[in-house]
Amino acid sequence: MATIVFNTALGRVASLAALPAANDALVLVPLEASGLETDAVLRDKDTLADVVAGSTNEQTIVGRKVLAGVAVTVDDTNDRVSISATNVTWSSPTGNPVGAVVICYDPDTTGGTDADLIPLTKHDLSWTPDGNAFTLTLPGDFYRASSTA
Template sequence: MANIVFNIALGRLAYYTSLPATNDALIMVPIETSGIVADSVMRDYDDLATLLAGASNEQTTMGRKTLASVTSAVDDTNDRWNMDAADVTWTAASGNAISAVVICYDPDTTGGTDADLVPLTKHDVTMTPDGSDFTLTISDFARASSAA
């Protein structure tokens, strides 16, 4: 489950995760332990380029992953919207330690830059790559509900 929802994504999370555009996707970006900013700072970034221009660093050796089997659906029984995806595996993970992953909405996978990627959620993940495969289990990466 997400540790934070970025301010830019509040109220839009269900829409973005429904993948409404022709060439859109959700992209998972690993963030290095070194330099990672506090949640109170991170949540204010409005695009991935700005996030990475700050103190936080992308762990580029492991690389970004496009989420597969994304589901986004209403759950009337529990009065919420559930967002899920298939687990993500990095084969022979190497490079610097990570402390988080950020899931971003990419409105057009055929072009664009990090300035086009909207950060949706940040998840605390502690991992030091050692050459082994690393699988990140995703179970409802976010839920949205009213506070009624």
């Protein structure tokens, strides 16, 4: 699974994932395979509204998922920080094929808009929702940053 970190999120992912606000969350957004822009184009998008403003479309039938079990781990031994979350399950998904998922920071899950969501990471995925339950197994660390200085 290829992964990119959006330019707007470089150095911010761990900070945003660890925020304790009552109505904020990390949200997984599925993107349709058809029309999916290249990583080089997507990484320059600053909001989810920007991500879906071009030829990239959200796969809205399966819907977004708020990530649960988000954990930010500081590893002093290896000089890095990693973020993990529990796997995501759709019980009877249908609709157009999915080509990727984007994990966004949503500062207000009760009333924000796509212009408020900050895209953090994109993960390639080849999945055709066929009505059968599907579990997306997130990598042990869907995001990892280290210091080389």
